[in-house]
Amino acid sequence: MAVGRATVESPPVVPSPRHPVTPSPSVWRQMRKQWSAYLFLAPTMALFAVFTVLAVVYAFYLSFHEWNILEPEKPYVGLDNYARLLGDGRFGGAILNTLYYTAVSVPLTMGIGLAIALLLNAQIRARGFFRTLFYLPVVTPLVIAAIIWKWLYAGDFGLLNYYLIQLRIIDEPLLWLSDPNLAMPAVIITSVWKSVGFSMVVYLAGLQSIPEDYYDAAKVDGASAQQRLKDITIPLLSSTTLFLAVISVLGALQVFTEIFIMTNGGPLRRTTTMVYHIYQTAFENFDMGYASAMAFGMFAMMFAFTLVQLRVMRGEVEY
């Protein structure tokens, strides 16, 4: 195949792609010579062009229009959707619920994950076995995890209530998912159970990249185990922590499946999160324009969160 083209292409011959602003003849020659590279990229770029670039532009267009998908007209409404967003108590409530969920579930998941990773990193037997145990919920489909926990939370016959009563922590069965104040904590517990294993594995990988010499040196200097944890382990894990924090927060801000299965956003909309609210607006009320505006609002929040995290933590990352 293509024997004629099979010349050696050593990289330094290639003109730097940064310089030419207007395509010069040499760029064209280069493009023709490397035609197959574009072919390799074509299917991927076609999909990105349609389902990301075009989609984002279209979403932006929609957010300035009012459109019920069942009707052909899409009247232009300017910034109305965004203005409506600012005064929408329901969306505000959804934001607060999402922040509550994120603020509690992410630190819990990462903290417990770190604790287990530290325990597993000690000189113990069967660490592979324990690692597998704690990782099992991660590979369980989220829908199934939500179904199992919904059952565990059941009011009068739920397993959780039974053991809490046995341990004399509560006297009466709690109506976990139908109590406005308990529903979100219940969802959070499920999410933590589901994702602790992921934090654990990432932290384990981080722990194993810390050079042993640091600990030896600290021991020579007489540092206690707590000091070593506080002054060596935790700081040297900061890049792992940053990575986990960013992706966990992004994931938590988009929580949906647990809510859909366990609470349907209730009781009293107390577990209606942003994504659930957008889902309802778009696919139950068919208010596509307004839902698109919400999606951009959410995008802005996620972007801001990530920037803040990077800014705050960059100073702390040690290597």
Next chain:
Amino acid sequence: MAVAESHVGETGRGRIRPFPVTRHPSPDTLSWVGKLLIYAVLVVGGVIFVAPFVWMVSGSVQNIGDIFRWPPQWIPRNPTLDNYARFFETQRIGRFFLNSAYVAIAVTFLQLLLASLAAYAFAKRQFPGRDALFLLTLGTMMIPGQVTLIPTYIILKHVPFFGGNDWLGQGGHGWLDSYWGLIVPQGASAFAIFLLRQYMRTIPNDLLDAARIDGASELRIWAQIVMPLCRPALAALGIFTFTYQWDNFYWPLVIVSSEDLRTLPLGLALFVVRNRTAWDLLMAGSVVATLPVLIVFLIFQRHFVRGIAMSGLK
């Protein structure tokens, strides 16, 4: 060839290693009290983590009367497979199962194919516009699915010549409620491209140049040199993508409307919504839906862990 492979596999990848193979000696030599304490915490934690699974399996083989018994029966009194039989009868779970498998396998295959082609171009080719296209690829990772969801739904609705649409994409439902719609929009993954590109960069250029001198086409170099060398990365990525897709719920929920196309998570979720108390059938269905990923995980554990190490320790 063999030399190059071992080079790439062991030293070339630097930090990416299948991790607990090398035991990292702990900072402390623990007293036996400390060790006992660690085991105690791990065992209690492990029991709490596994209990929900045991309860699910236990519930799936009890009849509805025993399930609601108080105190709870962990060991079934009258174990029965009746729930499974009934669930398979009332729900078209066999169909859901095949749908899930078909979509997950197709998306995995498509992603690995397209991503490895693109990653090869990004990692090992010099061509005008490469950096810009790579930046665009990374940029797509910034866009949350929520933003593109509604437009993607509308775009799929207007795919011409499908689902009763004319050439302008009007009149029918296009790729909505079809396997096409479930599979194609997920075919390109920036994450997969990035991961494979990082991996491919460690392949020595001499190897590829030698093949070029011998007259091999780029396609052939990709297929016969690059792909075999990337096997560990492809395996890790493939397993990752498969379990992710097996778990996928939001997208099928949005675009599937006919029962024939429901995937397992969607089928079970809609079953919960409609039959709030049929816990006996639900537990049987949950076991059926969990088993495949659990088996895949237990067999390929090493790759899972490596996949996380690859993505987490860039």
